[in-house]
Amino acid sequence: MRLTTYRDAGEFLxxxxxxxxxxxxxxxxxxxxxSRLAASPQTSGAxxxxxxxxxxxxxxxxxxxxxxxxxxxxxxxxxxxxxxxVFGLIARDLVSHNWPVRSVSGRSPFAEEFTRVWAAHTxxxxxxxxxxxxxxxxxxxxxxxxxxxxxxxxxxxxxxVTQWAGEFFAEALPDDPPxxxxxxxxxxxxxxxxxxWEDGGRPVSMAAKTRGxxxxxxxxxxxxxxxxxxxxxxxxxxxxxxxxxxxxxxKSCALFTDLANPTSNSIYQKIGYKPVCDFDQYAFDVExx
Numbered sequence: 008m009r010l011t012t013y014r015d016a017g018e019f020l021x022x023x024x025x026x027x028x029x030x031x032x033x034x035x036x037x038x039x040x041x042s043r044l045a046a047s048p049q050t051s052g053a054x055x056x057x058x059x060x061x062x063x064x065x066x067x068x069x070x071x072x073x074x075x076x077x078x079x080x081x082x083x084x085x086x087x088x089x090x091x092x093v094f095g096l097i098a099r100d101l102v103s104h105n106w107p108v109r110s111v112s113g114r115s116p117f118a119e120e121f122t123r124v125w126a127a128h129t130x131x132x133x134x135x136x137x138x139x140x141x142x143x144x145x146x147x148x149x150x151x152x153x154x155x156x157x158x159x160x161x162x163x164x165x166x167x168v169t170q171w172a173g174e175f176f177a178e179a180l181p182d183d184p185p186x187x188x189x190x191x192x193x194x195x196x197x198x199x200x201x202x203x204w205e206d207g208g209r210p211v212s213m214a215a216k217t218r219g220x221x222x223x224x225x226x227x228x229x230x231x232x233x234x235x236x237x238x239x240x241x242x243x244x245x246x247x248x249x250x251x252x253x254x255x256x257x258k259s260c261a262l263f264t265d266l267a268n269p270t271s272n273s274i275y276q277k278i279g280y281k282p283v284c285d286f287d288q289y290a291f292d293v294e295x296x
Contacts, residue, residue, distance in 0.1 A: 010097065012056075016055065027041075034114075080094075082120075138287050140283075141286055144260045153242070162197075172230075200217060214226055
């Protein structure tokens, strides 16, 4: 069993792409992040942690982290009986090189397995930060009629998107807020990622495309201000964006939902998203310096 670390995301992607792409939806976070880092290394403020574990020439595990965000994990089914050894290699390497590990995320049960190994190596305690579900859409079921239409956000929308992005992160991802919501908004508007649903010329909901991979692209940053919720705006916005992404050639769309939010899990299924697998995040109460 051998651990390899990488300075170059392109080399990491070359080693992992075929395996991750064999289940593109379930592995979309690692595959999408690695693809983005390989294409635009400057998107990571700090050098990323990139590692693989091989056994007899076969990739059996991988880890990716862009500090301060979670370590994201993959492991093969073949490694299911060797998690202490496999994740132990990664944990020891992170500890020995003083990587600032705050949390871990991965498909169930990867994150839980790593958390157990990490605790054994560091003494850190952990808590469940979020339990999520990954959904896939191949065909849109039209949302119920809602007044308005979708449009791409422009730089004229920067202040609004900054406000909504900050509120989204505070509400949905309190353990992983961005360093600067304005920077996130400006960058993603410039990339053509952000879409707004307008009713009567007024933006009322937001969604974004992200992490385009091989045949799959993800939808995220879905947000409607609390006073405007319950009117179908988010469903209409996500349905319209998803249809646009399919129309321009993506085979399917993926998104994550918080299992603690039954409303979002319900509305996405009504417009055609189907559950694929669960994804967990654990936050550590002790961080290595």
